[in-house]
Structures are given as C-alpha cells and as structure tokens.
Amino acid sequence: MFKGMALSFSSSSTSILGTARPTSRVSRSTQPRPSEHSFFLGRSSSPLAPCQIVTNLHQVDPFQHKLQERSGIEPKKTKVRIGVVDNLATDDPLVLSSLRLEGDDDPPHPPLVSALKAAAKQNVASFHFPGHNRGRAAPSSLAGVIGMDPFRHDLPELPELDNLFSPEGPILDAQKQAAELFGSSETWFLVGGTTCGIHASIMATCSPGDTLILPRNSHLSATSAMVLSGVVPKYIMPEYNSEWGIAGSIDVAQVEKALSDLENEGRKAAAVFVTSPTYQGVCSNIYELSRLSHSHGIPLIVDEAHGAHLGFHSHLPASALQQGADIAVQSTHKVLCSLTQSSMLHMSGNIVDRERICKCLQTLMSTSPSYLLLASLDAARAQLSENPGAIFSRSIDLSVIAKELIEEVPGVTLLDSSSFSNCSTMDPLRLTLGFWQLGLSGYEADEILDRDHGIVCELVGSRYITLALNLGTHKEHIQRLVSGIKRLSVASAAKSIEGTVNKGDLGPFIDIEMAISPRDAFFMNKRKASIEECPGKICGELICPYPPGIPLLIPGEIITERALDYLMQVKKDGALITGASDPLLSSLIVCTE
Numbered sequence: 001m002f003k004g005m006a007l008s009f010s011s012s013s014t015s016i017l018g019t020a021r022p023t024s025r026v027s028r029s030t031q032p033r034p035s036e037h038s039f040f041l042g043r044s045s046s047p048l049a050p051c052q053i054v055t056n057l058h059q060v061d062p063f064q065h066k067l068q069e070r071s072g073i074e075p076k077k078t079k080v081r082i083g084v085v086d087n088l089a090t091d092d093p094l095v096l097s098s099l100r101l102e103g104d105d106d107p108p109h110p111p112l113v114s115a116l117k118a119a120a121k122q123n124v125a126s127f128h129f130p131g132h133n134r135g136r137a138a139p140s141s142l143a144g145v146i147g148m149d150p151f152r153h154d155l156p157e158l159p160e161l162d163n164l165f166s167p168e169g170p171i172l173d174a175q176k177q178a179a180e181l182f183g184s185s186e187t188w189f190l191v192g193g194t195t196c197g198i199h200a201s202i203m204a205t206c207s208p209g210d211t212l213i214l215p216r217n218s219h220l221s222a223t224s225a226m227v228l229s230g231v232v233p234k235y236i237m238p239e240y241n242s243e244w245g246i247a248g249s250i251d252v253a254q255v256e257k258a259l260s261d262l263e264n265e266g267r268k269a270a271a272v273f274v275t276s277p278t279y280q281g282v283c284s285n286i287y288e289l290s291r292l293s294h295s296h297g298i299p300l301i302v303d304e305a306h307g308a309h310l311g312f313h314s315h316l317p318a319s320a321l322q323q324g325a326d327i328a329v330q331s332t333h334k335v336l337c338s339l340t341q342s343s344m345l346h347m348s349g350n351i352v353d354r355e356r357i358c359k360c361l362q363t364l365m366s367t368s369p370s371y372l373l374l375a376s377l378d379a380a381r382a383q384l385s386e387n388p389g390a391i392f393s394r395s396i397d398l399s400v401i402a403k404e405l406i407e408e409v410p411g412v413t414l415l416d417s418s419s420f421s422n423c424s425t426m427d428p429l430r431l432t433l434g435f436w437q438l439g440l441s442g443y444e445a446d447e448i449l450d451r452d453h454g455i456v457c458e459l460v461g462s463r464y465i466t467l468a469l470n471l472g473t474h475k476e477h478i479q480r481l482v483s484g485i486k487r488l489s490v491a492s493a494a495k496s497i498e499g500t501v502n503k504g505d506l507g508p509f510i511d512i513e514m515a516i517s518p519r520d521a522f523f524m525n526k527r528k529a530s531i532e533e534c535p536g537k538i539c540g541e542l543i544c545p546y547p548p549g550i551p552l553l554i555p556g557e558i559i560t561e562r563a564l565d566y567l568m569q570v571k572k573d574g575a576l577i578t579g580a581s582d583p584l585l586s587s588l589i590v591c592t593e
Contacts, residue, residue: 150372202225205271210229212271216238216554218273223555233554234262238250247550271293280459281428305331326347395429409486440488442462455480528587534564
C-alpha cells in the first residue's frame with residue numbers, strides 16, 4: 001500500500017505518481033469501525049444515512065441481481081474450488097494457492113518453497129545467522145503476532161537453498177519457471193522491490209552522459225537511477241485530465257518527437273522508459289512504443305509495477321512483454337500474492353545485455369536476501385500457474401458488477417478510458433471514484449468510508465480515491481463498498497467543488513531548462529535560499545504539487561519565475577506540495593557553485 005511522505009530526492013522508494021495523501025490516516029476518529037458481521041447482514045452503525053432510506057435502497061439486493069445476471073450472460077469456463085480462509089466465514093469461492101486447497105493431501109511444492117520447507121525441518125545445531133537461530137530466540141512481541149513459522153523459515157544462503165547471484169539449484173529452477181509463465185527470455189527475482197529493478201534496468205541500458213527518454217511523472221526510482229547512472233533525462237509529458245487531476249498515458253507521437261529532437265541536436269537516446277499501467281490502471285500503447293524504440297535500435301523499459309497480472313485473462317490488457325517491451329519490472333506483491341517488497345525483472349529479446357543486468361543487480365541488491373521474500377515469489381508464480389487463463393475471472397466479474405452498481409449512485413463519477421483522449425486500455429481491477437458532485441474531496445470521502453464503513457482504499461487524491469481489486473477480493477467486500485458509497489451519496493450535501501483543482505495550463509512543467517544532470521545536482525553542495533532569491537538558481541530538491549502529480553522542479557533545473565508563481569498559486573488553491581524541505585515554501589534548497 002502506498003505510504004505518502006514528503007518526496008526526498010535521496011529516497012528511492014517514494015512514488016511521484018503517488019503524491020496523493022496516503023491511505024494511512026494522519027487523523028482518525030476514535031469511533032470504532034463497524035463489525036464485519038454487521039455488514040454481512042446488511043446493517044451498519046453509520047450515523048450518516050437514515051435507516052429507512054438505506055432499507056429502501058436495498059429492498060431488492062442489487063448485488064445479487066447483478067451477480068445472477070452476469071452469471072447468466074457469462075457462465076464460468078472453469079470450476080473454482082472452495083478455499084479455506086482463517087477467521088473468515090464466507091461461501092464465496094476464494095482463489096487460493098494449491099498449498100491450502102481442500103482435497104489436496106500433499107500438493108506439489110514450487111522448487112524454492114520446497115527447498116525452504118525441507119531446510120526448515122532439519123534437526124540441526126545452528127551456528128549461523130540470523131541471530132534468532134531458527135526461531136529459538138525469536139522476540140516474543142513479534143512471535144506473538146506472526147507465530148514461529150516465519151522465524152523457522154527465515155534462513156540464510158545455505159548450500160541447499162542456492163545463491164541468488166549465482167543460482168544453480170532451486171532459485172534457478174524457480175526463475176526459469178517464472179520466465180516461462182510470464183513469457184520472458186530471462187527473469188530475475190528481486191528482494192528490493194521494483195525500485196531496485198528500475199535502478200538496474202536504467203543502469204544496464206544507459207551509461208554516464210547518455211540520454212534517457214522518460215515521462216516527467218515517472219516514479220522517483222527513475223530519478224534516483226539517473227543519479228546512480230549519470231544519465232541525462234529527456235522528459236515527455238503524459239496526457240493530463242484536469243477534472244480528475246490525474247495523468248494518463250504516453251502518446252507515441254511524443255516519444256517520436258523526443259527522438260527527432262535529440263537527433264537534431266546530434267544526440268541519441270540510449271533507452272525509452274515508460275510507466276504502464278499507472279496507479280489508476282491507465283495503459284499506454286506499449287506495442288507501438290516498442291516498435292518505435294526498436295526502429296531506432298534502442299530498448300524499451302516498462303515500469304509495470306502495477307501490472308504483474310496483465311495478460312492472464314482475455315479481459316485484461318496485454319502485458320508489456322506480450323507487446324514487445326525489452327524489460328518489464330513488476331511488483332509481484334501488488335496484485336499477485338507474493339510478500340511486500342518482492343518483485344520480478346523480466347527481459348525479452350537480445351537488445352539488452354543480460355550480463356550487465358546481472359552485474360547491476362549484484363551491485364544494488366542485498367547480499368543477504370530474504371528467503372521468505374524469494375519463496376513468496378516462487379509461490380505466487382505457482383499459484384498463478386494453476387489456472388493462468390481464468391484465475392482472475394472472479395475478480396473481474398466482481399469489478400464489473402461493482403462498476404455497474406456504482407454508476408447508478410448519484411453524484412459519484414467513475415474514471416474510465418473516455419476520461420483520456422489517448423488511452424489505449426485500462427486495467428479493470430482498478431476503480432477510481434470521484435466525489436466532487438457531492439461536495440466532497442477524495443480525502444473527505446475516504447475518511448467517511450473508512451471510519452463509518454470499514455472500507456480501506458489504496459490511494460487518495462484531492463479529487464478521487466483509487467481502489468485495487470485482487471484475488472482476495474470477495475463479494476462481501478463489494479457489497480460493503482457499494483453500500484458505503486450509497487450511504488455517502490444520500491448523506492452528502494449536493495454542492496460542487498469544481499474550483500478546487502487548478503485547471504490552468506501545464507506550461508511551467510514543460511518550459512524547463514536543465515543546467516546540470518540530476519547526478520551532478522545530487523552531489524553538489526547546497527543551501528537554503530529565500531523564495532525571493534530563487535529565480536535563476538539551480539534547484540536542489542524535487543518539488544511536486546498534487547494535483548497534477550507531476551514534478552514542477554527537479555534537481556539540476558533552473559528555477560523560473562513562472563514555476564514559482566505556479567507553485568504559490570496551487571499552494572493557495574489547497575494543493576499538496578511534496579518534496580519541499582520547507583513546507584511553508586518560504587525557501588527552497590538550491591545548488592551552490
């Protein structure tokens with residue numbers, strides 16, 4: 001889940017796209033959330049809507065009606081087995097790993113999971129790391145929460161567990177099986193998240209002084225990768241919907257123009273980098289982008305952190321690899337089911353030097369990788385392999401039903417492909433809802449849904465909330481969501497907040513001048529300068545107003561009067577400003593000679 005914080009130029013784990021307010025609340029009412037049981041029975045302790053109004057809304061259960069209607073139109077192609085879930089009573093079929101399905105006495109284990117299980121069962125006197133010694137000295141405060149099994153399986157690089165940087169056994173087998181499933185020529189397991197994969201991808205394809213074409217609103221890991229590699233950026237701007245305050249996809253024509261501009265300057269791009277899908281599920285046309293990149297003899301890198309599930313259902317967009325990308329980096333933990341911080345880097349084709357990727361990963365990743373994270377990647381791959389063409393059928397059905405029901409709620413707006421003129425397709429498992437017709441910001445709607453209905457969303461913006469559906473989403477969650485949104489709609493005053501988003505031109509984001517590279521700016525001496533003396537100075541920090549969620553100033557760029565005027569205006573309008581060391585914006589960090 002996205003954790004919001006001020007963007008620090010030295011922090012490679014914070015998302016520029018995710019500069020909306022975090023889902024962890026900075027202030028929360030002490031009123032307890034309603035019990036899960038009360039929602040299963042259609043009751044809520046919410047004080048927002050009169051009981052009679054809600055009763056009238058649900059005289060006929062719209063969810064069951066939609067579910068039956070959809071089941072009649074699109075019968076399931078495969079039988080989904082019923083799973084067992086601890087502490088959750090539900091008849092809804094949950095898609096679980098074969099390790100926990102009823103009726104499987106001794107299912108086959110994925111190679112790394114199997115090796116880890118066998119190693120943990122050994123009756124040995126352990127004189128190796130970690131210090132908890134296979135759980136014998138596990139801290140009771142944590143063991144009481146997660147149990148002893150995670151400690152027993154938290155093992156170091158024992159011979160039987162293979163070596164991540166020189167795999168010959170179960171890690172190699174697990175990575176080969178992942179490559180076969182995802183359609184890559186080679187796959188690497190990552191324990192440093194997709195951030196590590198982005199760093200390695202840019203460092204493996206670009207050398208100091210090379211130029212990288214990338215969207216200005218790329219994840220901060222791309223900026224930190226430019227610091228590590230010494231790459232010079234050539235920024236392009238994504239499409240932007242000012243009503244939502246959301247950036248969209250990348251137009252192929254923009255990349256083509258950037259390539260042409262560089263050629264006219266006597267320069268050549270080393271690679272093209274794009275993010276697809278975005279946090280809200282907006283996908284770019286990777287097929288055309290890869291064709292264009294390859295026609296210039298350069299690789300296409302796709303930050304596919306939010307798209308590890310793409311391509312595994314006929315109603316899901318094709319994956320980046322299926323569309324010809326050379327490198328795709330995926331957060332396996334986001335929509336698939338590995339543990340947080342575990343990701344995969346996939347390579348296809350022969351444009352990129354695999355040995356260089358290996359060297360970069362060895363440089364960037366820990367020499368003490370967590371085998372719990374590595375095994376979780378193997379397990380997530382195995383889970384997906386059980387029924388790769390239909391495992392997401394139920395989740396997609398629930399998403400369609402949720403959208404149909406929410407579209408009927410007065411005052412609530414759904415983000416869809418028509419919100420952008422150049423949207424190739426969208427991930428159906430992301431729901432982005434706007435509440436401005438109800439007079440509510442995204443923050444206010446999120447606060448009400450969480451406090452009064454126990455609904456926790458993935459991302460909160462000034463105009464919207466974004467919800468992520470996955471294999472663990474079931475019908476009770478959707479029923480609770482739809483019920484909560486209906487109650488919110490009934491209880492909210494019919495007023496508009498159209499003026500809360502700045503709909504001016506994005507010129508300050510495009511009209512930029514780079515004095516030095518992000519790497520040079522990172523290592524240069526810096527000082528605080530009053531806002532009045534900043535014009536003409538070299539920016540030393542990354543300043544990103546939200547909306548639009550696009551960095552206004554990036555280290556190494558010249559600070560302009562136009563940029564400062566825009567910054568002051570959006571601050572006055574109530575935008576969130578991230579990355580500034582001085583939250584009052586009375587000063588900025590600038591580079592000194």
